[in-house]
Structures are given as structure tokens and as C-alpha cells.
Amino acid sequence: MPELPEVEVTRRGIAAPLQGARVLSARLGKPLRWPLGCDVDSLRGQGVGAIIRRGKYLWLPLAPLEPLEPLAPSDPAVHAASGGLLLHLGMSGSLALLPLAPPPGLHDHFDLVTDRGTLRLHDPRRFGAVVWSDALDQAPAATLLARLGAEPFDALLTPERFHAALQGRRAPVKAVLLAGDVVVGAGNIYACEALFQAGIHPALRADRISRPRATRLLAALRTTLARALETGGSTLRDFTDVHGVAGSYQAQAAVYGRAGQACVRCGGTVQRRVQAQRSTYFCAGCQRR
């Protein structure tokens, strides 16, 4: 369930170990959401830079290192250029950093073998992606990131700006949070949880949210994401951190996945309804329009 907390947990697990690592080889399994966009062999000999996160994407910068041994000038497959890999975990993806990688399993669709271990993408549903881009601000990376809204913890995202952005949207606030073009990071779980914490009905039109309630929603979103980050994210089925450890936030979800159960706050019944093709969980007593 990679939403922002899960992706950030993943980033924190690989950033330090892989910074400065040398790529020894790479391997592709079954196709992911998009083609890699480069020859896997061209990744060989690259050095890994500082890994950053933008929304639910990870950017793994790569730049050529001095070759360990002179490459044959006639080898057309190897033409290392600087750039990087844009990764997305989709619905079921997770990354592992393996000191000694066993043979790839059925759902292991990308390996980046380095001198500090193998970065392996495990993704049963294959909605995830690994895409080469010459730079973060050039296509295809820039295209994929172009529609993303503000980072939730960006200090520039003030309550005033958040409220102003919501004022421009007539869609239900739950749909606006999921769309990620106002603020990134909340997926289905954390959008539901943040709205519950803020006491806002998920079907309320975004432009009908008052300034005080927008302030409360932004605070709720931040505390929800921060709390999830502290607990290693949520593991519904597939997600683990890079060491294989599952998250535990799902156990403290107030509404997500709790349809028919008692609301932890008022004792009413948690409802489930479908919004934008996704299940929305909420308490009609605590969350007002």
C-alpha cells in the first residue's frame, strides 16, 4: 500500500546504504507499468547518488564512474550517461536491499546489483514502474511529476495556500486528496484517516470547506502521515520496508477498513461508500458536511 509514508520508509532504508554504490549489473523481469527506457546494461558502472522522494515516486540519481576495467570500444551496449531511475511502487510494490540476493522469485521484476547489495523490486500486480530519465526535470520523469501538488510537509504549504487551492475545486474533498494535484502523498488509507481526524465528510465539495476547517484538514493530514511514518507505514498485504519488516499503522486506523464496526470516537457505525472507484470509509456522526 505504498502511499507517502511507505515510500518514505523505503527511501530511508536505501538512501544511506546506496549513496556512492557502484552498479555492477541490472536485471529486468516481467514488464512493469512503463518500459525502462534504456538498455539495462547501460546502468553498469554507474554510481548511485542521493535518493530523493517526490510524492510517491523515488528518484535514484546515477552518474558514470570510472570503469573497473577498460571496456571494449566496440561494445555498443555500454554507453553510460548520467541521469537516473524514477521508481514507483504502484499498489503492491516493495523494495528490498539484499546483501546476497537469492535467485529472483516470480514477482521480482527489477534488480539493481551494486557493490553494496542488490536493490530488488517485488511487485505482484506490476502497477509499479522503473523508468530511466536523463534528468529529473526532463521527460519522461518531468512529465510524470508535472501534475503533482505540494509536498505535505513543505513549509510553503500554508493553511492559507491550502485553503485557496481547495477553493478552486468543486470535486468532493476525498477525490481532491486522492488526485494529488493539490497536495501529494495521501492515498486511500490516509485520505480517509485524515478526513476522519479533521471531522470532515468525504463527500463535501472542496470549495465548501471553510478556512478553519481547511487548516484543520492540513494539520490532520500531516499528523496522520507523520504517525504512519513512525510506525513503518501500513501493511495490508504486500508492503514491507527494505529489510522485510511490515508496517503497523493499519492497526490504529480509525475508519479505514472498519465498515460496520463501531466508530472509535462516537460509537456510531463506520460507513463504506464508493467514491471515484475507491472505497471511502467514514463516520457520518463525526464527519460533517
Next chain:
DNA sequence: AGTTAAACCTGGTTGC
């Protein structure tokens, strides 16, 4: 601009 559906995939759970 909106909402809505369909698409991409696999697998676990539920219900008859």
C-alpha cells in the same frame, strides 16, 4: 471542469 469507467495485473477472500 466534473465525474465515471476502463485499463493495466495478480491473488486473497467471500459466497453460492
Next chain:
DNA sequence: TGCAACCAGGTTTAAC
């Protein structure tokens, strides 16, 4: 036990 239907963390594209 078998099998069909439905559900699941995301995002893009097309259609009304």
C-alpha cells in the same frame, strides 16, 4: 471442493 464474483495500497487515459 469448486468456481465465480468481488476486493485490494495507484495512476493514466478516454468518454460522457
